[in-house]
Every structure is written in structure tokens, then in C-alpha cells.
Amino acid sequence: xxxxxxxxxxxxxxxxxxxxxxxxxxxxxxxxxxxxxxxxxxxxxxxxxxxxxxxxxxxxxxxxxxxxxxxxxxxxxxxxxxxxxxxxxxxxxxxxxxxxxxxxxxxxxxxxxxxxxxxxxxxxxxxxxxxxxxxxxxxxxxxxxxxxxxxxxxxxxxxxxxxxxxxxxxxxxxxxxxxxxxxxxxxxxxxxxxxxxxxxxxxxxxxxxxxxxxxxxxxxxxxxxxxxxxxxxxxxxxxxxxxxxxxxxxxxxxxxxxxxxxxxxxxxxxxxxxxxxxxxxxxxxxxxxxxxxxxxxxxxxxxxxxxxxxxxxxxxxxxxxxxxxxxxxxxxxxxxxxxxxxxxxxxxxxxxxxxxxxxxxxxxxxxxxxxxxxxxxxxxxxxxxxxxxx
Amino acid sequence: xxxxxxxxxxxxxxxxxxxxxxxxxxxxxxxxxxxxxxxxxxxxxxxxxxxxxxxxxxxxxxxxxxxxxxxxxxxxxxxxxxxxxxxxxxxxxxxxxxxxxxxxxxxxxxxxxxxxxxxxxxxxxxxxxxxxxxxxxxxxxxxxxxxxxxxxxxxxxxxxxxxxxxxxxxxxxxxxxxxxxxxxxxxxxxxxxxxxxxxxxxxxxxxxxxxxxxxxxxxxxxxxxxxxxxxxxxxxxxxxxxxxxxxxxxxxxxxxxxxxxxxxxxxxxxxxxxxxxxxxxxxxxxxxxxxxxxxxxxxxxxxxxxxxxxxxxxxxxxxxxxxxxxxxxxxxxxxxxxxxxxxxxxxxxxxx
Numbered sequence: 001x002x003x004x005x006x007x008x009x010x011x012x013x014x015x016x017x018x019x020x021x022x023x024x025x026x027x028x029x030x031x032x033x034x035x036x037x038x039x040x041x042x043x044x045x046x047x048x049x050x051x052x053x054x055x056x057x058x059x060x061x062x063x064x065x066x067x068x069x070x071x072x073x074x075x076x077x078x079x080x081x082x083x084x085x086x087x088x089x090x091x092x093x094x095x096x097x098x099x100x101x102x103x104x105x106x107x108x109x110x111x112x113x114x115x116x117x118x119x120x121x122x123x124x125x126x127x128x129x130x131x132x133x134x135x136x137x138x139x140x141x142x143x144x145x146x147x148x149x150x151x152x153x154x155x156x157x158x159x160x161x162x163x164x165x166x167x168x169x170x171x172x173x174x175x176x177x178x179x180x181x182x183x184x185x186x187x188x189x190x191x192x193x194x195x196x197x198x199x200x201x202x203x204x205x206x207x208x209x210x211x212x213x214x215x216x217x218x219x220x221x222x223x224x225x226x227x228x229x230x231x232x233x234x235x236x237x238x239x240x241x242x243x244x245x246x247x248x249x250x251x252x253x254x255x256x257x258x259x260x261x262x263x264x265x266x267x268x269x270x271x272x273x274x275x276x277x278x279x280x281x282x283x284x285x286x287x288x289x290x291x292x293x294x295x296x297x298x299x300x301x302x303x304x305x306x307x308x309x310x311x312x313x314x315x316x317x318x319x320x321x322x323x324x325x326x327x328x329x330x331x332x333x334x335x336x337x338x339x340x341x342x343x344x345x346x347x348x349x350x351x352x353x354x355x356x357x358x359x360x361x362x363x364x365x366x367x368x369x370x371x372x373x374x375x376x377x378x379x380x381x382x383x384x385x386x387x388x389x390x
Numbered sequence: 391x392x393x394x395x396x397x398x399x400x401x402x403x404x405x406x407x408x409x410x411x412x413x414x415x416x417x418x419x420x421x422x423x424x425x426x427x428x429x430x431x432x433x434x435x436x437x438x439x440x441x442x443x444x445x446x447x448x449x450x451x452x453x454x455x456x457x458x459x460x461x462x463x464x465x466x467x468x469x470x471x472x473x474x475x476x477x478x479x480x481x482x483x484x485x486x487x488x489x490x491x492x493x494x495x496x497x498x499x500x501x502x503x504x505x506x507x508x509x510x511x512x513x514x515x516x517x518x519x520x521x522x523x524x525x526x527x528x529x530x531x532x533x534x535x536x537x538x539x540x541x542x543x544x545x546x547x548x549x550x551x552x553x554x555x556x557x558x559x560x561x562x563x564x565x566x567x568x569x570x571x572x573x574x575x576x577x578x579x580x581x582x583x584x585x586x587x588x589x590x591x592x593x594x595x596x597x598x599x600x601x602x603x604x605x606x607x608x609x610x611x612x613x614x615x616x617x618x619x620x621x622x623x624x625x626x627x628x629x630x631x632x633x634x635x636x637x638x639x640x641x642x643x644x645x646x647x648x649x650x651x652x653x654x655x656x657x658x659x660x661x662x663x664x665x666x667x668x669x670x671x672x673x674x675x676x677x678x679x680x681x682x683x684x685x686x687x688x689x690x691x692x693x694x695x696x697x698x699x700x701x702x703x704x705x706x707x708x709x710x711x712x713x714x715x716x717x718x719x720x721x722x723x724x725x726x727x728x729x730x731x732x733x734x735x736x737x738x739x740x741x742x
């Protein structure tokens with residue numbers, strides 16, 4: 001059924017449809033509306049779950065770690081500094097193979113403090129072992145949140161659903177909210193074989209020495225690789241129920257014969273797609289929407305890049321002292337191709353800086369002069385820099 | 391052997407005993423191994439773990455899990471207890487047990503308890519941590535757990551320093567004690583600060599029940615654990631547990647040293663309900679603090695010619711005197727369960 005909902009409200013309703021047993025969260029902008037809406041659903045009796053209103057993000061993550069291990073479907077949401085405060089627990093949740101789902105309302109990282117959108121927060125925990133799925137609009141955020149529980153529970157891996165703070169979380173969009181029957185037919189009740197139970201006592205989180213540590217970590221790596229088909233299947237199966245897919249691992253749009261493509265993640269993909277349609281037909285590029293950042297779909301990306309001469313990677317974070325993170329990973333992923341495209345790498349829209357429709361043309365032009373292996377922040381304003389950095 | 395079998399065996403032995411010749415006519419025979427097997431005792435923490443000899447924490451954890459029984463889920467902060475009980479692929483726990491990180495035992499327990507509530511399960515949750523994981527790095531998570539009124543018993547095994555990392559000072563380390571990060575020297579006489587009064591902070595959360603105990607008094611620990619787990623809501627137990635390695639004592643005097651901490655008044659054994667003091671273990675004859683200190687290498691520098699040594703000894707004596715005064719620990723000698731009476735009688739016998 002179609003509703004005009006704010007992104008956060010939509011996520012709260014979607015999560016409630018998944019019948020979590022335990023929700024724990026701590027407020028942080030721009031995630032707050034999600035937990036406020038869940039709290040209200042609990043207060044109104046529309047969502048029967050234990051809502052644990054904790055004293056920090058660190059404890060929010062720890063609570064869902066415990067509740068998941070005790071056999072309840074568990075959900076949390078955070079953002080920015082909250083994700084960083086959770087970092088230690090996030091690694092632990094993944095290492096313990098607990099199927100927790102969380103929403104990351106993507107936001108910049110301090111210093112300087114900034115509450116607006118970019119991807120530095122989830123990027124910073126990319127090595128935690130969580131599946132990370134990015135959403136281009138609020139409909140995708142709803143559908144991906146529902147799929148996330150299925151993916152998590154089938155793979156025994158935690159899933160982070162990344163949606164752009166404010167741009168998505170605080171924007172009203174007309175969305176189709178699935179029915180409880182649709183979600184119930186898709187998502188079976190949660191059963192966890194390793195749950196804490198006095199009848200079958202298990203020791204979870206034990207000390208592992210050099211004899212087994214490598215193998216334990218390798219298994220986590222394999223689990224993420226094996227999650228690739230699960231992510232695709234989860235999207236395809238959901239599409240059978242509700243008639244729409246969110247893009248599996250990645251999607252390619254634009255003219256078949258275009259030899260330039262722009263790759264991006266999150267809501268900027270919608271902006272790029274619209275701008276692309278306004279370009280003259282012969283100037284149009286392919287737009288690659290990368291939905292699964294972890295696991296990184298190397299093979300699917302190579303296939304998507306076959307025949308390309310130039311791939312422009314646009315990202316919303318970077319690694320100081322190196323350059324692009326996504327760009328670096330894409331270059332590495334394509335290195336195994338027969339004829340890889342030249343990869344150009346730009347960061348744009350840090351800390352909520354607007355990414356206007358004109359960005360696409362600017363990007364295509366800037367790519368022409370970027371040296372191989374180069375990197376630039378596309379929208380840096382030289383006159384706002386100290387003289388020595390201009 | 392299950393309890394039905396056990397009862398049968400006991401009855402069979404009694405029958406044999408009754409039909410056998412009178413007591414006087416045969417020599418006393420005790421097969422200790424057999425008798426031990428007959429004791430219907432539940433063990434949550436098995437023997438064979440890797441704790442040091444004389445480890446107070448290992449003993450305390452065994453007593454806690456014995457008293458709490460089998461319908462329990464344990465959480466554990468990072469520390470010695472986690473390390474010596476679960477070197478993969480082994481585990482000494484007969485209870486479901488989860489370790490996550492150093493500072494989140496209380497928060498993980500909160501999650502486990504929330505899940506049990508959501509599933510309608512009645513299993514009790516016990517969170518465990520050392521003093522570092524409780525007084526210091528896990529303090530915020532603990533306070534949150536107490537404030538949210540989770541149905542959890544939190545047990546802190548207090549050995550008064552970061553022993554797992556090799557004896558560094560914690561918020562619980564006593565004043566003037568030597569650790570590797572509070573060494574005595576020309577400018578210092580061990581730890582400069584006081585032991586954090588954690589129990590008062592816990593009491594300020596007005597939780598139903600908070601208590602301190604010592605491994606020197608096992609029956610007292612058992613009683614307090616049973617009391618705590620019978621309460622629906624957050625409860626807290628601080629158990630003074632010597633670390634022979636960290637305190638610099640022989641492993642066979644662990645219990646003696648622990649008892650002296652209580653008998654001197656340095657470690658008051660008390661009970662608080664909703665923040666009010668409701669019980670203490672009275673001290674029959676307060677012993678001089680020096681009796682406790684001189685047994686331990688961590689206070690060795692307080693027994694030198696250095697004039698500061700005497701000053702610090704007096705300081706510690708004053709702290710003990712203060713505890714005796716504010717908790718009214720001085721007993722009248724009539725309480726059989728005071729510091730000299732408790733756990734001195736070997737109680738035993740068959741259980742029907």
C-alpha cells in the first residue's frame with residue numbers, strides 16, 4: 001500500500017514488520033527518528049518486543065549481541081560517532097557470527113563535528129565482517145531492511161543497511177509499505193542453532209590461540225564470500241513477492257554501447273541517474289549502482305565493466321594520506337580483467353555538501369585530466385582553503 | 391549419577407548399615423572418593439581449568455555457580471576468568487556462557503535478559519567481571535544495567551588490579567599497593583589514590599540487593615548468591631578474591647589473607663537493600679592492618695625504614711578503622727557467624 005512517509009518512519013515500520021524480539025538503540029542524529037518511531041510503535045502496542053533504551057551506542061551493540069546469542073531476532077540503528085563507538089562490538093558480533101541487523105544513517109565523522117551526510121562512518125568499519133548494503137532511495141531502504149534479516153539469518157552474518165542521513169532518513173517519499181502477510185511469507189521466525197540455553201550449554205566467545213585463529217578468521221572471510229549469492233537470492237525472492245527488486249549486488253543502467261561508466265553508492269545514484277537522462281543521447285554514460293559494498297562483488301563488477309574504457313568512481317568518503325577507499329578497491333578488483341577500464345576516482349559531498357545535478361558533467365570533464373591512479377576531491381573550494389593548501 | 395539413583399544408593403547404604411554389626415564392633419572406614427561422589431552438588435565451573443594455584447577468582451566463580459544452580463546463563467568480561475576457563479577447544483563451564491569484550495559484560499547480559507523476557511523464558515542471568523572490567527572500563531555498562539532494572543545478578547571478582555595483563559593498578563587497587571603501574575620509588579609509595587568505593591556507588595542506584603563477600607567465607611557467598619538470584623531485578627555481589635601472583639603471597643595462604651582483609655576491616659562484608667545497610671559480618675576481634683599487609687609483597691615497601699612507610703601503614707589502618715566505624719563492624723563476640731565464627735565449623739552429613 002502506498003504511503004507518504006519520512007525515511008525513518010518507513011524504516012521503523014519495515015523493521016516492525018520483521019517482528020524483532022529485541023531492539024536496542026541510543027539516539028544520535030540523523031538516526032534518532034528511527035528509534036523514536038520504533039519506541040512509539042512499542043508504546044502503542046503495535047510492536048511486541050523488548051525495547052532496551054541503553055546508555056551508549058557501545059551498549060546498544062552489546063545488547064543486540066547478547067540478545068541475538070540468546071536466540072531473539074535483534075535490531076539496532078546508529079550513525080557516525082555512534083558507529084565508531086560501536087566499532088569494537090561490531091567486529092565482535094561478526095566474529096561471533098551473530099545475525100544482527102542494523103541501520104546506519106550515514107553521517108560524517110568528527111573532527112570537525114558535522115551532523116550531515118557522507119559515508120565515512122560505515123567505511124570506517126568496512127573490515128568488521130559485517131555485510132554492508134547501500135540504498136539509493138527509501139523504497140530500497142524498506143525492502144533492503146526486510147531482506148537484511150533473511151540474509152543475516154541464512155548466512156549467520158550481521159547486516160548493516162546503509163542509508164544516507166537526512167537525504168533519505170528525513171525525506172518524505174511515497175513508498176509501498178509491504179503487508180505483514182507478505183513479510184511473514186518471506187521471513188520465517190528466527191531460530192538460532194547456537195543459542196544460549198541451559199539445556200544445551202555452549203561456551204561462546206572463547207579464547208582462540210594461534211592454532212585456530214587464522215582458520216576462524218578465514219571462515220569469516222569465506223562466509224562473506226558465500227553471502228554474495230544469498231544477497232542476490234534474497235532480492236530476487238523478495239521481488240517475486242512485492243514485484244520490485246533493489247538491485248542485487250549491483251545494477252548497470254544507461255546506454256548499452258557507452259564506454260564510460262560512473263560507479264557510486266547510496267542516494268547519489270538517484271541524482272546521477274536523473275542527470276544522465278538529461279544529457280544528450282550520445283553523451284550519456286552507464287551508471288553502476290553498487291549495492292553490496294561488503295561482500296565486495298568482484299566478479300559481478302568485472303562483468304559490469306566489460307567493454308568499458310573509463311570507469312569513474314564517485315565516493316562519499318576517503319582515507320587521508322591515501323585517497324579514495326571505494327576507488328582503491330575498485331582498481332584492485334578490476335586488476336584481474338583482460339582489458340580493464342581506466343579508473344578515475346573522486347570524492348564528493350563530504351559532510352553534507354550538496355551534490356547538484358551538474359555534478360555528473362563536472363565529473364566527466366574532470367576525469368579527462370586525471371592521471372592514471374589519481375584521486376581528487378571534486379567539490380573542494382580552493383578559496384576556502386588556507387593559502388598553503390591551495 | 392542423577393538424584394534418583396543417588397537417593398536409592400543412599401537408602402541402600404543405610405539399609406546395609408542398619409543390618410550390619412553395631413558401630414562399636416567395626417572400625418571406622420571412610421572412602422573419601424566415594425563420599426565426595428555422593429554429595430549432591432551442582433557444579434557450573436568444572437575442575438581442570440587453567441587458573442593458578444590459590445586463585446581466589448576461580449574458587450569464587452565455582453561457589454557462585456554452585457549456589458545459583460543449573461538454570462543460569464553466564465556472561466563474562468575479558469580477563470583471567472575468561473582466559474583460564476575457555477582456551478579453545480576446551481571449556482570448563484557446564485553452563486551456557488558468553489564472552490564478548492572487556493567492558494560489556496553487563497550490557498551483553500542486558501541483551502540476554504531482554505531476549506529471555508521476549509521469549510518468556512525464566513532462566514537467570516549472571517554477569518561476571520573482574521575489578522578492572524567492573525570498577526573501571528565496564529562501569530558505564532554496569533550502571534546502565536542497574537538503572538534499567540534488568541533481572542541480572544552482576545558478580546565482580548575483586549582481586550584489586552589488572553591481573554590478566556600482568557598486575558597493573560585499577561580503580562580497585564588499595565591505596566599504597568605496589569603494582570607494575572604503581573611501583574614504589576623515590577617519588578612514590580605505590581598507588582597514590584584510594585580504592586574506589588564501588589559498593590556505595592552501586593547502592594546509590596537503589597537496587598533491591600547489593601552485597602560484598604569474601605572467598606574466605608564460602609557459606610556466606612552461597613547464601614548471598616541464593617538471596618540475589620531469588621530477587622527479580624538487578625542485584626550485585628562484590629567478592630574479594632586474592633590473586634597470589636598479583637599480591638605476592640604463597641598460594642596456600644590465599645584464604646588466610648582473604649580472611650585477614652575482612653578481620654582487619656579493610657574489606658567490609660556488608661549487605662545493602664535499596665541502598666540501605668541491612669547487614670554486616672561483625673568482626674570479633676579487629677586485627678591490626680599490618681597483620682594483613684605484611685603477608686603480601688605488594689605492601690613490602692611499607693615495612694622499610696622509610697618514614698613514609700609508617701605514614702602509609704597508619705593511613706591504611708585509618709581507612710580500616712573508618713570502615714569499622716561507618717559500617718559498625720565491631721561485633722559483640724556473640725554472633726556465631728562473625729569473622730571468626732563463620733565457616734569455621736565443618737558441616738556435613740548425608741542429604742536425604
